[in-house]
Amino acid sequence: MTQAKRNSRKAPVERYHHGDLKMALIQAADQILAEHGLEGFSLREAARRAGVSPAAPAHHFGSAAGLLSEVAILGFEELAKHLDVDPSAGTPTQRMRMQGVGYVRFALTYPGRFHLMFRHDLLSHDDAALQAAGDKTLMQLEQTIRAMHSLPSQQSLDTQARAELLAAWSMVHGFAHLALDGKLSQLQAATPSNGLLTDVLPKMLENRWPDA
Incomplete structure (x- = not known):
């Protein structure tokens, strides 16, 4: 066996010892979802892109659900950034509408992650980190709703x-789903570029939650 072939066979092992294999696999899976959606994902393709053996993903994540759960966590973390609105930016109602636009903007920017994050049949149900990431994101919306109703953090949300x-x-x-599935194509054709986020959705939210 030539030296080049020996080095080639050793490459995945060396990456493992460098400690970046797990992140390389997560990034590979994220990239596959961004390019081809959930239908195009496979552990084998993730391994190929990361430059490791097909058995490597199972070694680190146990299953496809384990790897996809890590990508979903990235999704919730990014969604949290899109929902992060300065508390001084208008009234609670106005901030809630901003968060609504941020939510859809995230979905349109990261459709692969968005479709994955709520597919519980594809994720690890017992992943504490995934549960925490989802709860933290929803809490951002809840805090704004609390501000709208003047509810302290220690008080349970009332029915309203x-x-x-x-x-x-x-x-x-x-x-977001209608936009990603192309169901708003007729409306979008008559709307300026990015108008769904700058005009249509803000107006919908304002009609439902007008300024006092």
Whole structure:
């Protein structure tokens, strides 16, 4: 065997010992989802892109669900950034509308992650880090709803506030799916570039939650 072939065979092992293999696999999976969606994902392709053996993903994550859960955590972390609105930026109602636009902007920017994050059949149900990331993201919306209703953090959401939280989440989540699935194509054709985020969605949110 030539020296070049020996070095080639050793490369995945050396990357493992360098400690970057796990992140390389997560980045590879994220890239596959961004390019081809959930239908194009496979552990074998993730391993190929990371430059390791097909058995490496299972060694680090146990299963496809384990690896995809790590990508979903990245998604929730990025979504949290899109929901991060300065507390001084207008009234609580105005901030909630900004968060709604941020939610959809995230979905349109990271469609692969967005479709994955809520596919519980593809993720690890017992992943504490995934659960924490999802809860933290939802809490950002909840805190804004609390501010709208003047509810302290230690008090449970009342029926009205809980219904408002679900209504806000459902509206922007559904809007994001319609946009990603091309169901708004006729509307989008008559709307200026990026108009869904700058005109249509803000107006929908304002009609549902107008300024006092």
